[in-house]
Amino acid sequence: MKKEFDFDDIGKRTPYRTPDGFFEDMQRKVMERAGVKQQRKSPMKLIISTVVAIAAMLTGLLFVPSFYRADDVKPSSSNVLAVERNNATDQVDKWIKELSDEELEELVSFSENDIFLY
Amino acid sequence: MINENKIREVCSSNRERGFKMLMDSFHVPIYNYIRRLVVSHEDAEDVLQEVFIRVFRHIDQFREESSLSTWMYRIATNESLRLLNSRKDEGVVSAEDVREELMGKLKASDYIDYENELAVKFQEAILSLPEKQRLVFNLRYYDELEYEEIARVLDSKVDTLKVNYHYAKEKIKEYILNR
Numbered sequence: 001m002k003k004e005f006d007f008d009d010i011g012k013r014t015p016y017r018t019p020d021g022f023f024e025d026m027q028r029k030v031m032e033r034a035g036v037k038q039q040r041k042s043p044m045k046l047i048i049s050t051v052v053a054i055a056a057m058l059t060g061l062l063f064v065p066s067f068y069r070a071d072d073v074k075p076s077s078s079n080v081l082a083v084e085r086n087n088a089t090d091q092v093d094k095w096i097k098e099l100s101d102e103e104l105e106e107l108v109s110f111s112e113n114d115i116f117l118y
Numbered sequence: 119m120i121n122e123n124k125i126r127e128v129c130s131s132n133r134e135r136g137f138k139m140l141m142d143s144f145h146v147p148i149y150n151y152i153r154r155l156v157v158s159h160e161d162a163e164d165v166l167q168e169v170f171i172r173v174f175r176h177i178d179q180f181r182e183e184s185s186l187s188t189w190m191y192r193i194a195t196n197e198s199l200r201l202l203n204s205r206k207d208e209g210v211v212s213a214e215d216v217r218e219e220l221m222g223k224l225k226a227s228d229y230i231d232y233e234n235e236l237a238v239k240f241q242e243a244i245l246s247l248p249e250k251q252r253l254v255f256n257l258r259y260y261d262e263l264e265y266e267e268i269a270r271v272l273d274s275k276v277d278t279l280k281v282n283y284h285y286a287k288e289k290i291k292e293y294i295l296n297r
Contacts (some may be wrong), residue, residue, distance in 0.1 A: 003296045007287070012260055015237040016153045017229040022163070023145050030141065030167055034174045036134050 053095045060091060120144070122186040127176060137174055140186070145170075147261060148194050154244065154256050155198040165197045172197070184270075191263065191271045195253060213249070220245050243293035247286050252271040254279050255286040 096104070120143045120168070125168060129136025148169060153162040172193055173180070180189050201218055211219075224230070224241055244252055253272060257263045258279075265276045 003295070005291045007259075010236055011238045013234065013237050014154065014241060014260075015231040015233055015234045016150070016159070016241075018149070018159065019229065023149070026145065026149075026163060026166060027138070027141050030170045030174070031138075033167065033171055034137075036137070038173075066230070 053091075057091050120187065125186060126180075129180075133177060137177060138289040140173065140177075141170055144187075144190050148190055151191065151256060151261060152194055154199050154241070155195075155252070155285065156201055156297045157220050157241075157245070159229040161201060165194070165201055166281075168197045169194050185267065187263075188267050188270050191257065191261070191267075195271055217245060239294060239297075240290070242297075243290040244286075246293055247289055248272075251282045251286040251289070255290070260281050 125136055125140050125143060127136075128139050144167070147161060149166050151171070152165045153159065156162050156165060169190070173190065180186055202220075221242065224238065224245060230238070244255060247255060250272075254268060257268045257271060258265070263271070265279050267280050268274070269276050
């Protein structure tokens with residue numbers, strides 16, 4: 001037996017362990033007990049909002065050119081495309097920015113499973 | 119390093135998100151502290167949940183606290199002692215019985231690595247200490263709180279805490295060498 005005990009021999013090690021996933025599970029229980037609703041849109045709501053957003057984007061693409069007056073200086077066709085693309089991408093960018101992380105995650109998984117998107 | 123100002127800021131704008139951030143930051147150190155006091159994982163989980171529920175209910179109050187960490191340790195200490203002393207308060211058992219019960223749990227509980235004999239013996243030594251010394255030792259040795267912080271957690275004087283810590287270390291050494 002050693003005559004001296006050095007605290008550095010043990011440091012901060014303890015024999016205590018926790019089950020796998022304990023902290024996530026504990027947080028979920030606490031949130032439930034505290035009455036905090038996990039904000040998560042249902043998949044159906046997400047699909048509907050996706051469809052609405054895409055429809056709005058397509059509407060923009062179809063009708064934006066008709067707002068230009070005939071006597072306006074006609075931009076070159078490549079400029080029209082650029083304007084249309086900017087309007088469309090701006091709307092999509094804005095919509096994507098407003099999505100939460102969870103909604104984005106669901107949208108990605110939804111898109112991955114949609115054979116008509118590719 | 120826990121960014122207390124960030125947690126305060128988020129709590130001000132979004133209570134639930136701030137609370138989640140607070141739990142993410144504190145769940146491991148506070149669980150470990152409670153576990154060293156109550157020993158069994160099941161009791162530690164119950165106490166930890168109570169701590170966070172109390173914190174959630176009074177989350178607006180912590181904006182006035184000088185240190186979020188100190189506040190958390192204070193609540194964790196109170197809740198752990200409430201559990202340990204609940205049977206003592208009923209007059210059923212003495213402080214010595216509570217200590218024996220904790221020793222028993224240390225020797226036969228789930229989620230304890232019994233292969234690490236020195237670590238188990240070290241915890242036995244800590245459990246053999248009087249309650250005040252045990253609290254001071256845990257907060258200083260494991261959680262590295264300053265004596266001033268410990269004084270706020272335990273409502274005690276810095277000089278008294280230093281003496282308690284010194285005695286605790288001596289007793290632990292003696293326990294490890296002679297048992």
